[in-house]
Amino acid sequence: MCTASxxxxxxxxxxxxxxxxxxxxxxxxxxxxxxxSAKLSDIVRLVGExxxxxxxxxxxxxxPLDQAQRLRADVVTETDGSSRYQANAPLVDQALYLxxxxxx
Amino acid sequence: xxxxxxxxxxxxxxxxxxxxxxxxxxxxxxxEKFDTTLNSFITVTGESALAQADAADARRARGEAxxxxxxxxxxxxxxxxxGVKTSxxxxxxxxxxxxxxxxxxxxxxxxGVVMLGxxxxxxxxxxxSNETSYYGPVRNPWKHxxxxxxxxxxxxxxxxxxxxSAATGTDTGGSIRQPAALTGLTGLKPTYGRVSRxxxxxxxxxxxxxGTLTRSAADAALLLQAIAGFDxxxxxxxxxxxxxxxxxxxxxxKKLRIGVPKNFFDDGLDADNAAAVRASLEVFAKLGATIKPxxxxxxxxxxxxxxxxAPAEASSNLSRFDGVRFGYxxxxxxxxDELYRRTRGEGFGAEVKRRILTGTYVLSTGYYDAYYLQAxxxxxxxxxDFRLAFADVDLIAGPTTPTxxxxxxxxxxxxxxxxxxxxxxxxxxxxxxPAMSIPCGLVGGLPVGLQLxxxxxxxxxxxxxxxxxxxxxxxxxxxxEAYA
Numbered sequence: 001m002c003t004a005s006x007x008x009x010x011x012x013x014x015x016x017x018x019x020x021x022x023x024x025x026x027x028x029x030x031x032x033x034x035x036x037s038a039k040l041s042d043i044v045r046l047v048g049e050x051x052x053x054x055x056x057x058x059x060x061x062x063x064p065l066d067q068a069q070r071l072r073a074d075v076v077t078e079t080d081g082s083s084r085y086q087a088n089a090p091l092v093d094q095a096l097y098l099x100x101x102x103x104x
Numbered sequence: 105x106x107x108x109x110x111x112x113x114x115x116x117x118x119x120x121x122x123x124x125x126x127x128x129x130x131x132x133x134x135x136e137k138f139d140t141t142l143n144s145f146i147t148v149t150g151e152s153a154l155a156q157a158d159a160a161d162a163r164r165a166r167g168e169a170x171x172x173x174x175x176x177x178x179x180x181x182x183x184x185x186x187g188v189k190t191s192x193x194x195x196x197x198x199x200x201x202x203x204x205x206x207x208x209x210x211x212x213x214x215x216g217v218v219m220l221g222x223x224x225x226x227x228x229x230x231x232x233s234n235e236t237s238y239y240g241p242v243r244n245p246w247k248h249x250x251x252x253x254x255x256x257x258x259x260x261x262x263x264x265x266x267x268x269s270a271a272t273g274t275d276t277g278g279s280i281r282q283p284a285a286l287t288g289l290t291g292l293k294p295t296y297g298r299v300s301r302x303x304x305x306x307x308x309x310x311x312x313x314x315g316t317l318t319r320s321a322a323d324a325a326l327l328l329q330a331i332a333g334f335d336x337x338x339x340x341x342x343x344x345x346x347x348x349x350x351x352x353x354x355x356x357x358k359k360l361r362i363g364v365p366k367n368f369f370d371d372g373l374d375a376d377n378a379a380a381v382r383a384s385l386e387v388f389a390k391l392g393a394t395i396k397p398x399x400x401x402x403x404x405x406x407x408x409x410x411x412x413x414a415p416a417e418a419s420s421n422l423s424r425f426d427g428v429r430f431g432y433x434x435x436x437x438x439x440x441d442e443l444y445r446r447t448r449g450e451g452f453g454a455e456v457k458r459r460i461l462t463g464t465y466v467l468s469t470g471y472y473d474a475y476y477l478q479a480x481x482x483x484x485x486x487x488x489d490f491r492l493a494f495a496d497v498d499l500i501a502g503p504t505t506p507t508x509x510x511x512x513x514x515x516x517x518x519x520x521x522x523x524x525x526x527x528x529x530x531x532x533x534x535x536x537x538p539a540m541s542i543p544c545g546l547v548g549g550l551p552v553g554l555q556l557x558x559x560x561x562x563x564x565x566x567x568x569x570x571x572x573x574x575x576x577x578x579x580x581x582x583x584x585e586a587y588a
Contacts, residue, residue, distance in 0.1 A: 021445075025448055043462050043519065046411060047411050047466070047479070049405065050412070050479055051474065053478075053482050059484060063310070063536075064536025065297065085430075086429075087203065088200055088430035100438060
């Protein structure tokens with residue numbers, strides 16, 4: 001694990017981009033990889049400016065107004081709207097969302 | 105009629121000088137006439153708008169009207185609208201019919217507002233020029249080969265061209281204020297949590313806030329009154345009482361201290377734009393305000409902080425678009441992983457992909473501390489700068505954007521240049537502060553904006569200052585000639 005002070009941002013290679021795409025479940029065409037690695041490298045360089053800032057002892061921000069997460073009572077308040085929601089689904093059968101076979 | 109403010113139209117309706125049906129039909133005709141060129145709407149809901157107008161007229165006849173009953177407005181296509189396509193400017197949601205209303209939409213509906221349609225926007229609100237929309241770019245009514253700003257570019261162009269009386273927008277890094285500045289409108293981004301985010305398609309949840317694009321500060325006050333306030337459906341909605349914003353406009357200020365950050369007037373700011381902003385500060389001085397220079401030591405790091413935090417949150421929020429439950433689904437896939445990859449690869453545009461990948465990168469193992477945690481620490485420092493500044497001043501003022509509207513296509517090849525458009529606006533989002541842009545001049549025939557930022561929940565002071573300024577100046581009354 002790198003800490004801020006010892007971390008030096010580098011350029012992203014086409015292989016790095018392919019790895020990120022795999023993590024993000026995002027298919028990109030072979031013609032997009034070069035442009036993406038150039039542009040993502042620019043972005044990484046831009047955000048790399050943060051490394052120079054001393055943040056010793058600074059508490060990372062959790063909420064701009066220092067609010068705590070509000071919790072509701074653990075009771076059912078929603079009515080069943082599944083048929084309404086599933087009207088938007090690409091493929092449904094007997095109230096089930098259909099996806100390609102997962103287990104061979 | 106279309107050149108009038110929402111406030112004036114509200115009075116005309118109340119005095120029966122015009123009906124909501126007449127007003128609605130008038131705007132629908134203008135949309136038909138002008139929007140082929142502007143491309144400010146993704147969906148026009150003409151039939152239901154006329155039905156809502158008739159219902160509003162009937163409600164008024166019964167004596168049950170609110171100040172907004174019968175007023176035709178448009179919603180940014182990021183707000184869910186029951187039974188109406190809600191695309192978020194993306195191919196991913198091109199077929200999505202929302203099963204429910206966003207709280208902002210529901211509250212305006214309750215007030216009797218008529219919805220003319222859904223406005224164009226940068227895809228998933230990621231952009232500063234409205235050029236990343238799946239539905240094509242929006243043109244600036246002031247100059248058709250210029251951008252209207254973004255991401256709420258369709259809302260801005262539609263109000264400016266008189267295709268609706270006002271419009272809703274959202275602001276994650278400047279997406280209301282920047283287009284307002286580039287089209288000569290009053291744009292209001294309230295305090296984080298002041299307006300519910302329920303039903304507003306999430307981009308960066310710790311920064312997103314709903315607001316308004318209007319012809320005046322008084323119009324913004326009227327709309328904010330209807331949409332602000334606690335909402336059980338949004339766990340970050342603030343449970344603070346909603347003041348009377350309209351009444352606040354007319355109260356005189358006892359004293360007003362305006363802080364001007366020196367580093368907002370650096371080399372990146374166009375000289376004529378700077379001159380217009382300085383002239384507007386003189387107006388405030390004449391109105392009795394004290395203008396004092398302030399220092400925001402870390403604000404120059406706003407853009408890098410934003411481009412860690414926003415993509416990180418976006419990469420998480422946008423993981424819900426997987427081709428299973430709603431939206432686009434790639435055809436002819438063989439397995440689940442391919443379904444995800446191809447659906448997302450084909451459904452998202454280039455800028456959205458860049459941000460998802462940036463977010464994935466900064467959150468990945470080994471980089472989290474160096475990027476995400478460091479960004480949240482610097483965000484704290486930026487926020488602290490504002491807190492310290494507000495101990496001495498009531499509002500902070502400066503330019504909204506570095507330049508007036510730029511040409512279509514000018515910055516699409518260079519994301520960094522595009523990102524730097526929001527250099528003055530992002531700070532308020534990072535710190536959760538309310539902020540406005542109000543028109544303060546024309547540079548080369550194009551509008552520029554003055555940005556006002558206030559402490560948390562200081563919407564009254566912001567609106568009051570903007571309203572007083574608009575009583576002294578006429579920049580907000582300027583309309584492009586072709587749309588007069």
